[in-house]
Amino acid sequence: MKRIIASIAVALLLAALPAFAGGEKEGAAPSAGRPIKVGAILAVTGGASFLGAPEAKTLEMLVEQTNAAGGIDGRPVELIIKDSQGSPEKAISFAKQLIEEEQVLAIIGPSTSGESMSIKGICEEGRTILLSCAAAETIVEPVAAYVFKTPQKDSYAAIRIFQTMNEMGIVRIGVVVGNTGFGQGGKAQLEKYAPEHGIEIAIVEVYDREATDLTGVLTKVKARGVEAVVNWSIVPAQSIIPKNMRQIGMAIPLFQSHGFGNIRYVQAAGEAAEGIIFPCGRLLVADVLPAGHPQKQLLVKYKNDYESRYNEDVSTFGGHAYDAYIILEAAIRKAGSTEPQKVRDAIEGIQGLVGTAGIFNMSPSDHNGLGLDSFEMLTVKNGRFVVFE
Amino acid sequence: MTLSQFVQYFLSGITVGSIYAIVAIGFNIIYNTTGIINFAQGEFLVLGAMIAVSLAAVLPLPLAILLAVVITMLVGAAIDFAFIKWLGRPTVLRLVIITIGVSILIREAMLHIWDEKVRALPYFTGTEVSSVRLLGAYISPQVLWVLGVSAVVVVALSLFFRLTLTGRAMRACSDNRTAARLCGIPARGMVTLSFMLSAGIGALAGCVISPLTQTQYDMGASLAIKGFTVAILGGLGNSTAAVAAGLVLGLLEAFAISLLPLAYIDAVSIAVLLIVLFFRPSGLFGNRQASALKEF
Numbered sequence: 140m141k142r143i144i145a146s147i148a149v150a151l152l153l154a155a156l157p158a159f160a161g162g163e164k165e166g167a168a169p170s171a172g173r174p175i176k177v178g179a180i181l182a183v184t185g186g187a188s189f190l191g192a193p194e195a196k197t198l199e200m201l202v203e204q205t206n207a208a209g210g211i212d213g214r215p216v217e218l219i220i221k222d223s224q225g226s227p228e229k230a231i232s233f234a235k236q237l238i239e240e241e242q243v244l245a246i247i248g249p250s251t252s253g254e255s256m257s258i259k260g261i262c263e264e265g266r267t268i269l270l271s272c273a274a275a276e277t278i279v280e281p282v283a284a285y286v287f288k289t290p291q292k293d294s295y296a297a298i299r300i301f302q303t304m305n306e307m308g309i310v311r312i313g314v315v316v317g318n319t320g321f322g323q324g325g326k327a328q329l330e331k332y333a334p335e336h337g338i339e340i341a342i343v344e345v346y347d348r349e350a351t352d353l354t355g356v357l358t359k360v361k362a363r364g365v366e367a368v369v370n371w372s373i374v375p376a377q378s379i380i381p382k383n384m385r386q387i388g389m390a391i392p393l394f395q396s397h398g399f400g401n402i403r404y405v406q407a408a409g410e411a412a413e414g415i416i417f418p419c420g421r422l423l424v425a426d427v428l429p430a431g432h433p434q435k436q437l438l439v440k441y442k443n444d445y446e447s448r449y450n451e452d453v454s455t456f457g458g459h460a461y462d463a464y465i466i467l468e469a470a471i472r473k474a475g476s477t478e479p480q481k482v483r484d485a486i487e488g489i490q491g492l493v494g495t496a497g498i499f500n501m502s503p504s505d506h507n508g509l510g511l512d513s514f515e516m517l518t519v520k521n522g523r524f525v526v527f528e
Numbered sequence: 529m530t531l532s533q534f535v536q537y538f539l540s541g542i543t544v545g546s547i548y549a550i551v552a553i554g555f556n557i558i559y560n561t562t563g564i565i566n567f568a569q570g571e572f573l574v575l576g577a578m579i580a581v582s583l584a585a586v587l588p589l590p591l592a593i594l595l596a597v598v599i600t601m602l603v604g605a606a607i608d609f610a611f612i613k614w615l616g617r618p619t620v621l622r623l624v625i626i627t628i629g630v631s632i633l634i635r636e637a638m639l640h641i642w643d644e645k646v647r648a649l650p651y652f653t654g655t656e657v658s659s660v661r662l663l664g665a666y667i668s669p670q671v672l673w674v675l676g677v678s679a680v681v682v683v684a685l686s687l688f689f690r691l692t693l694t695g696r697a698m699r700a701c702s703d704n705r706t707a708a709r710l711c712g713i714p715a716r717g718m719v720t721l722s723f724m725l726s727a728g729i730g731a732l733a734g735c736v737i738s739p740l741t742q743t744q745y746d747m748g749a750s751l752a753i754k755g756f757t758v759a760i761l762g763g764l765g766n767s768t769a770a771v772a773a774g775l776v777l778g779l780l781e782a783f784a785i786s787l788l789p790l791a792y793i794d795a796v797s798i799a800v801l802l803i804v805l806f807f808r809p810s811g812l813f814g815n816r817q818a819s820a821l822k823e824f
Contacts, residue, residue, distance in 0.1 A: 186746065344789060344791075345790060349747065352544045354544075355781065356785055358540055382740075
């Protein structure tokens with residue numbers, strides 16, 4: 140038995156040797172400085188993979204571009220991606236691993252709000268910068284010194300939806316949400332901001348994230364005589380709701396959350412997706428933005444880079460990782476160091492940085508930095524996203 | 529509640545129920561020949577739909593579905609060859625655990641072959657927005673397809689099990705495998721056949737419901753749980769009962785929605801299942817004496 144263990148140990152050592160040698164050589168190369176370690180905890184597979192997969196692809200692409208251009212201040216970036224599969228437990232253990240063992244400067248992600256909240260405290264204690272790609276406002280409220288987030292706030296989406304309803308003269312609405320953290324968060328925001336916009340929510344229903352048919356609950360909503368429906372979810376039900384509405388003859392407008400920002404959902408809903416109104420960043424309409432728009436150039440570049448490299452449609456979720464990366468890069472350049480404290484201070488001082496979600500103006504009290512205008516109201520026309528007018 | 533609302537709830541119940549029913553049918557075939565529940569049945573559905581979606585890009589829809597069914601049947605046979613066949617006298621529990629393992633295997637394989645994205649087959653007739661009007665309420669034509677296919681499958685299966693020699697041999701294996709072998713029935717071959725059949729029916733079901741439910745690599749488990757519930761509710765092993773139980777459960781859920789918040793619906797269906805199992809352990813339409821003889 141001892142002999143077996145010993146031989147396994149020797150074999151492992153032998154296997155590890157070339158890796159050590161390789162590492163040393165790289166470090167000794169005079170042209171490249173010590174690499175800057177950046178961690179990423181993303182739901183690359185599993186139920187939230189539509190978020191994590193494009194985020195991981197985006198980061199890989201960006202790091203490659205940075206390193207091909209000589210790195211940041213002559214130092215290459217080393218990206219360590221961990222696949223959390225959307226599980227908060229895995230996110231916690233990966234966060235500890237990245238902070239304690241890998242000693243990364245910053246962690247990009249996690250993809251979902253639940254995971255982000257579960258590692259918020261760990262990053263704060265470990266004095267490691269966290270740039271979350273998840274939506275919930277609680278990630279940055281109350282503000283934690285080392286925790287930031289790049290997607291727009293939920294409340295902005297709710298407010299933009301209500302503003303649009305006011306313009307259209309809609310008063311009485313029904314709300315359906317998926318039973319995920321995102322859905323519950325959206326429900327809370329809608330209920331909070333409805334009264335001050337003069338909107339009456341006649342009925343609220345929560346459906347299972349794995350629901351396959353929702354005609355029953357829509358029949359109930361229809362019977363309440365509402366003038367519009369708001370659906371807030373990140374699950375495939377986003378395509379089932381519009382189909383079911385049309386199938387049971389509901390002709391009223393359907394509003395969805397910014398979770399609808401993925402052309403796949405439009406394709407899955409087909410003809411039924413026509414006319415859906417939802418708030419979203421401008422990435423999906425990059426092609427049709429006026430030439431002078433401040434985000435135009437960056438959005439078109441990201442879209443073209445991503446689509447030509449991965450041969451799939453760009454989504455706003457990958458954009459959140461894009462923003463996290465360029466914020467970090469800008470802060471490191473500005474700080475002129477990779478001292479966590481200095482980089483953190485530099486992120487707080489970022490002003491007017493153009494990203495995919497909007498223009499970031501960070502401050503000590505605002506660790507998101509996006510304004511209400513970062514959302515554009517979009518709609519679906521002939522199977523494509525266009526600006527709603 | 530107005531008449532048209534009542535009809536709309538009814539039709540909505542039929543829609544949900546038809547999906548439950550067609551999933552449940554597949555459970556019964558393997559149960560009938562082996563006495564086990566195949567927990568990979570949901571994955572057969574997803575696999576069939578995934579293959580059909582890929583093939584539909586190059587082939588006409590009916591041909592794509594046919595090929596998907598055939599390929600999934602081959603996968604079913606392969607699973608039997610790889611995991612079940614070489615076991616000597618497996619216990620029911622061991623087989624059940626194996627099917628759970630197989631379901632995870634298929635799910636992960638699908639994630640790697642395709643990806644995590646949502647897909648759907650086109651509607652067989654009409655589009656996403658077409659609906660049939662009935663007494664002031666509406667129903668998607670695809671639901672009629674699901675019901676029609678369920679009916680055809682149930683009739684074909686009961687004819688097959690009652691009238692053909694192979695079908696009878698499969699039933700004999702389920703009743704008493706040793707006795708069946710003594711009569712010269714190749715019992716092992718019958719198990720393979722049952723896996724192929726239920727994989728094929730699963731694939732067909734997956735294709736027919738795909739326009740309604742959409743298809744994603746990890747949705748097999750949730751489909752299977754409802755299908756399993758319905759199969760038990762109707763009485764395991766009886767396909768006609770499964771369809772009836774599916775529709776009953778769908779209608780029950782739809783009318784429960786009209787009274788209760790949607791979030792309680794699963795509680796309602798589980799409560800019904802518990803009550804039924806309490807008073808009629810062999811299911812709504814099951815035979816008490818027959819089920820007393822079963823091992824599981």
